[in-house]
Amino acid sequence: LAKTTQPISMDSYEGQEVNITCSHNNIATNDYITWYQQFPSQGPRFIIQGYKTKVTNEVASLFIPADRKSSTLSLPRVSLSDTAVYYCLVGDGENNDMRFGAGTRLTVKP
């Protein structure tokens, strides 16, 4: 199972673009990359998932380079309500296994 490494915390200001990078050097061929967002005392919420190149939805973009050893979650023009913990997960498709690390605590300031 590929281990993921992401920054413990990040600060940003309202209106800025935020990029959170996750390292997963041992990612396997079958693995997908998934990001979740969690607010205090709530369950995580799915943000985005990708396998390679770029994926975009209404809330975020996910950039995955060709070697897939890292990925970057991009949040455009963050607001105070984007303050949360963001988890990067790499899923072992063959064994249906994935692990939540400690995540990145993003604080958006006014």
Place this chain on the structure above:
Amino acid sequence: DGGITQSPKYLFRKEGQNVTLSCEQNLNHDAMYWYRQDPGQGLRLIYYSQIVNDFQKGDIAEGYSVSREKKESFPLTVTSAQKNPTAFYLCASSTGPRTTYEQYFGPGTRLTVT
């Protein structure tokens, strides 16, 4: 509205008592999961079920038990054998394998054992 419900939101028990946490979903999902979260940490998988009448242990199953008699329901029992049961418990479900399908999480149950 479709979703996952967990009850109660807060639960208090005395040490040595078993306690059952409820999880119900009306999303028609085959797979269901139980996670535990401790302060400042990520989620850890307790048990999961990919189909009715079948379930598998996750990373920290000791001291917990589950059943999956109905597709909609996946209750978790925290037994007296669980040494540190105080935690935030989250239930989730997905259409297929969690590695490739979105997991939908419930609001959680915060269990305090004294």
